[in-house]
Amino acid sequence: MEYLRDINEAKIEKRMELRRKFSRLMLIIPVVILALLILSAIFAPLLAPYSPTEIAMTERLQPPSFLKGGSPKHFLGTDSLGRDVFSRIIYGARISLSFSLIVIFITGTVGTILGIISGYFGGRLDSFIMRFTDVALSIPAILIAIILAVGLGPSFKTIVIASSILGWSGYARVIRGEAMRLREVDFVAQARIIGSSRMRIMIKHIFPNVINPLIIIATMMVGLMIIIEATLSYLGAGIPPPNPSWGAMVNDGRNYLETAWWISFFPGFCIGLVVLSCNYLGDWIRDKLDPRLRRL
Amino acid sequence: MADILLEGRNLTMLYPVRRGLFQGLIGMVRAVDNVSFSIERGKTLSLVGESGAGKTTTAKSVLLLERATSGSVYFEGKDIYQYNKDQLKREYRPRVQAVQQNPWSSMNPRMRVKDIVAEPLVVNAKQSKKENYDRVVELLDQVGLKAEHAEHFPHEFSGGQRQRIAVARALALNPSLVVLDEPVSALDVSIRAQIMNLLKDLQEAHNLSYLVIAHNLATVRYMSHGVAIMYLGQIVEYGDTEDLFENPLHPYTNALISASDLKLPEDRDQNEKEIILSGEMPSPLNPPTGCRFHTRCPEARPECSKIEPEMVTVGKHQVKCHKFV
Ligand SMILES: Nc1ncnc2c1ncn2[C@@H]1O[C@H](COP(=O)(O)OP(=O)(O)OP(=O)(O)O)[C@@H](O)[C@H]1O
Ligand SMILES: [Mg+2]
Numbered sequence: 001m002e003y004l005r006d007i008n009e010a011k012i013e014k015r016m017e018l019r020r021k022f023s024r025l026m027l028i029i030p031v032v033i034l035a036l037l038i039l040s041a042i043f044a045p046l047l048a049p050y051s052p053t054e055i056a057m058t059e060r061l062q063p064p065s066f067l068k069g070g071s072p073k074h075f076l077g078t079d080s081l082g083r084d085v086f087s088r089i090i091y092g093a094r095i096s097l098s099f100s101l102i103v104i105f106i107t108g109t110v111g112t113i114l115g116i117i118s119g120y121f122g123g124r125l126d127s128f129i130m131r132f133t134d135v136a137l138s139i140p141a142i143l144i145a146i147i148l149a150v151g152l153g154p155s156f157k158t159i160v161i162a163s164s165i166l167g168w169s170g171y172a173r174v175i176r177g178e179a180m181r182l183r184e185v186d187f188v189a190q191a192r193i194i195g196s197s198r199m200r201i202m203i204k205h206i207f208p209n210v211i212n213p214l215i216i217i218a219t220m221m222v223g224l225m226i227i228i229e230a231t232l233s234y235l236g237a238g239i240p241p242p243n244p245s246w247g248a249m250v251n252d253g254r255n256y257l258e259t260a261w262w263i264s265f266f267p268g269f270c271i272g273l274v275v276l277s278c279n280y281l282g283d284w285i286r287d288k289l290d291p292r293l294r295r296l
Numbered sequence: 297m298a299d300i301l302l303e304g305r306n307l308t309m310l311y312p313v314r315r316g317l318f319q320g321l322i323g324m325v326r327a328v329d330n331v332s333f334s335i336e337r338g339k340t341l342s343l344v345g346e347s348g349a350g351k352t353t354t355a356k357s358v359l360l361l362e363r364a365t366s367g368s369v370y371f372e373g374k375d376i377y378q379y380n381k382d383q384l385k386r387e388y389r390p391r392v393q394a395v396q397q398n399p400w401s402s403m404n405p406r407m408r409v410k411d412i413v414a415e416p417l418v419v420n421a422k423q424s425k426k427e428n429y430d431r432v433v434e435l436l437d438q439v440g441l442k443a444e445h446a447e448h449f450p451h452e453f454s455g456g457q458r459q460r461i462a463v464a465r466a467l468a469l470n471p472s473l474v475v476l477d478e479p480v481s482a483l484d485v486s487i488r489a490q491i492m493n494l495l496k497d498l499q500e501a502h503n504l505s506y507l508v509i510a511h512n513l514a515t516v517r518y519m520s521h522g523v524a525i526m527y528l529g530q531i532v533e534y535g536d537t538e539d540l541f542e543n544p545l546h547p548y549t550n551a552l553i554s555a556s557d558l559k560l561p562e563d564r565d566q567n568e569k570e571i572i573l574s575g576e577m578p579s580p581l582n583p584p585t586g587c588r589f590h591t592r593c594p595e596a597r598p599e600c601s602k603i604e605p606e607m608v609t610v611g612k613h614q615v616k617c618h619k620f621v
Binding site for chain 1: 393408451
């Protein structure tokens with residue numbers, strides 16, 4: 001029997017090694033995708049073959065170059081105004097990605113800080129912060145965006161402010177629940193016995209243990225933010241029309257879905273890629289940060 | 297004159313109890329009711345009692361995790377409840393440390409052992425990283441762990457090893473008193489003795505005082521110099537360990553000793569019956585009148601349900617029972 005066990009262990013070890021290699025490989029894909037998209041956003045002027053806003057009515061609704069009837073001049077075809085879809089996607093990445101990253105960074109930071117303070121201190125401060133959170137959760141972002149657009153004029157900054165002003169509430173809600181739970185855990189009592197300040201407890205003991213839900217929410221928000229940007233811009237609060245963003249492009253192509261599906265499809269595909277890659281990367285970061293899973 | 301390190305004087309802890317939709321106040325739980333005790337330097341006092349007796353709450357008032365509603369704690373003769381935040385941080389907190397019952401929840405799972413054990417140093421003593429690390433290694437050695445364990449995370453250890461880490465952390469600041477809340481009850485029976493021996497050795501080496509909380513009388517007898525038996529928030533019997541085990545006075549103490557495996561059946565006298573406590577412990581929200589134990593006491597008399605007995609000194613220890621008034 002002894003030898004049987006040895007064989008099994010060796011086999012299992014081999015399988016584990018394979019699994020580790022596979023999961024490392026699987027990680028490369030989303031990282032490469034995101035890196036390519038971010039790089040192309042940064043270097044858009046160098047990469048894009050055409051201007052993203054230049055209208056060429058003679059070339060309108062051309063299919064992608066790899067399809068029947070496609071022109072080699074336009075890799076991903078053209079839209080209803082003859083603009084090059086590929087170029088617009090590259091430029092669109094700038095707005096879509098920077099908008100989501102900026103808003104997620106702001107809302108995540110504010111929501112986490114408020115959630116930890118609320119959950120850890122409890123009492124009146126908690127009731128106060130949570131009342132704000134409830135209000136923020138109940139106001140539609142679109143309303144704020146339109147009010148701000150009237151006040152500040154439509155711009156990138158307007159929609160960032162509009163989305164951030166309310167967006168922290170979802171984080172605050174969840175993180176507060178976690179912080180309340182953690183406050184009662186023995187290691188927090190131990191930290192107090194040792195003489196740690198509240199600040200230290202919140203930073204060293206609460207924060208590292210709320211990272212999981214934080215990452216989950218943040219990665220879920222990526223796709224949502226791209227779509228919110230599109231909606232807000234569509235309503236006239238954001239970047240004015242000729243400038244491309246992925247969400248806006250999906251919108252533009254809606255009337256041509258049957259005849260020129262590529263107008264909506266390719267930007268939509270990019271949104272999907274980013275959402276999936278971020279989710280995957282988020283899971284990986286979460287596991288990496290958790291010492292209990294790090295070995296796997 | 298005994299060298300008293302810490303004294304609890306008339307500690308009382310009331311908790312509000314709220315119920316229902318509007319969280320109306322329906323009463324106050326007397327979790328700890330007028331409890332006084334003292335701990336000598338280098339000695340161990342054990343608090344013993346059933347679940348809900350108020351042992352942990354007493355410990356919390358000593359550790360200042362919660363302040364007692366009334367009464368006070370004296371440390372080296374000074375009333376620490378009068379200290380301000382700054383004095384507490386400088387003069388009290390570092391000298392009174394604790395090991396908690398559950399070694400699985402008493403450590404931040406995201407910190408390495410070296411950071412866990414060094415945390416008291418980082419918070420209190422401003423030293424270099426190197427000095428802290430050297431101290432961590434020294435502490436790990438004292439509790440029977442190796443230097444390389446410092447780099448690991450808590451989940452990589454067994455319960456017994458974790459409890460050793462917890463002990464190392466509690467000793468980091470060279471405290472005078474360590475509160476041990478059921479230090480071995482979460483561990484396998486086979487390793488309890490190891491940890492108890494370790495604690496005893498460390499006590500001798502560093503002249504530590506312990507405030508031990510325990511259910512198990514065998515643990516208590518082995519570890520402590522003094523024992524306080526608690527029932528429903530009150531101390532009902534209090535004295536030196538040997539004296540109290542040899543000559544238990546309170547019916548509740550008798551019942552506890554009888555129910556424990558300290559006495560084997562064949563050691564009992566012919567006419568000595570095993571005393572079995574009947575019924576549940578009453579709710580502390582609504583404690584019985586008179587002597588709190590009378591509802592379960594095999595020797596209850598009529599006055600027991602009416603008049604609360606005073607604490608009286610009998611021989612070398614104190615007891616709160618009408619039999620001795
Ligand atoms: N924060 C609180 N609010 C309300 N009641 C409490 C609170 N903490 C403790 N109590 C009550 O006080 C009583 C004493 O609790 P305590 O935890 O001190 O008992 P214990 O002797 O440590 O019991 P165990 O052996 O189960 O740990 C219990 O009835 C408990 O329900
Ligand atoms: Mg307890």
